[in-house]
Amino acid sequence: MPESCAGRKRDPIGRLLSSKRQDHGRHPMPSHPEVRRARLPEPYGLPKDSPTLSWESVEARFKAALHYWISTADTEGTPLARPIDAVWLDGALYFGGHEDARWQRNLRANPRACVTLEDAENVVILEGVVEHFVPEEAFALAMGDAANEKYEFGGNAAELYRAGACRFRPTVGHAWTLLYKDATRFRFES
Numbered sequence: 001m002p003e004s005c006a007g008r009k010r011d012p013i014g015r016l017l018s019s020k021r022q023d024h025g026r027h028p029m030p031s032h033p034e035v036r037r038a039r040l041p042e043p044y045g046l047p048k049d050s051p052t053l054s055w056e057s058v059e060a061r062f063k064a065a066l067h068y069w070i071s072t073a074d075t076e077g078t079p080l081a082r083p084i085d086a087v088w089l090d091g092a093l094y095f096g097g098h099e100d101a102r103w104q105r106n107l108r109a110n111p112r113a114c115v116t117l118e119d120a121e122n123v124v125i126l127e128g129v130v131e132h133f134v135p136e137e138a139f140a141l142a143m144g145d146a147a148n149e150k151y152e153f154g155g156n157a158a159e160l161y162r163a164g165a166c167r168f169r170p171t172v173g174h175a176w177t178l179l180y181k182d183a184t185r186f187r188f189e190s
Contacts, residue, residue, distance in 0.1 A: 038174060038183035045180055052184040058175045062117065062124050063088040066150070068095075070168075071114040072106035080106060086168075087146045091188075093126075093168040094143055096160035107166065108132065115168055122177050128170040128188075135165050 033055055040046045065088075071081045082103045086095035093115060097104050107113060107130045117124045135143065143165065144158025151157075173186035 033170075033173065033186040033188040036185050036187075038176070038185045040180075040183060046183055047181075050180075051182050053175050053177070053182050055186060058124055058173070058184070058186070059088070059091075061119075061122060061175075062093075062126070065117050067118055068093065069116045069118065070095075070103060071116070072103045073110055073112070074106045075109045085147060085151055087143060087150065089146075091169070094161075095166050095168070096143075096157075096164070097166065099164070104166075113168060115170075123175055123179075125174040126168075126170040127172045128168055131167045131169070132164055133167060134163070135161055137162070140165070 035052050035055060037048075037050055037052055038046065066085075068084050068086050069081055070084050071079060073079050080103055082101075084095050084097065086093045088094075099105075111130045113128065113130050115126045115128070140161040141158045143161045147157040147160070148155065170186075170188050172188070174184070175186070176183040
């Protein structure tokens with residue numbers, strides 16, 4: 001876990017969601033995707049009996065990350081990668097961003113995206129779909145509280161979410177710590 005997140009005890013979104021059984025504009029993903037060894041070209045030498053990573057360990061890394069990279073493409077296929085601040089909850093990544101930002105325009109035209117972590121040695125790559133939604137007030141406040149706590153913004157991040165937020169739901173994931181020993185593929189229900 002990054003040092004700046006170590007020791008944090010509060011979880012505003014988790015508290016809100018566990019205390020109420022309302023949707024709040026979220027749709028949780030199944031907790032356990034299908035897990036299998038990654039398929040790599042023969043020359044890479046991935047043993048047929050190589051171990052796989054558990055989704056719980058990969059999800060914990062994703063949740064603890066401070067920075068994420070989102071890759072989008074416009075309608076002509078021109079790619080764009082940008083760092084974003086986000087909160088991982090119930091199998092989805094929640095984030096905001098100005099509607100005029102190029103990556104937001106890309107997502108409105110083509111909702112498919114790829115989200116990765118910054119770590120090239122403990123790799124997590126998730127491919128999926130981004131949905132724009134307007135959260136209920138309580139959920140916007142909880143996302144704002146979580147973002148303020150995680151990133152120490154010190155301001156009211158809820159304002160970023162009130163007008164609209166983004167929810168990234170993974171469909172396929174890839175992770176490894178040692179590429180040729182534990183490369184793992186995850187498939188999520190759609």
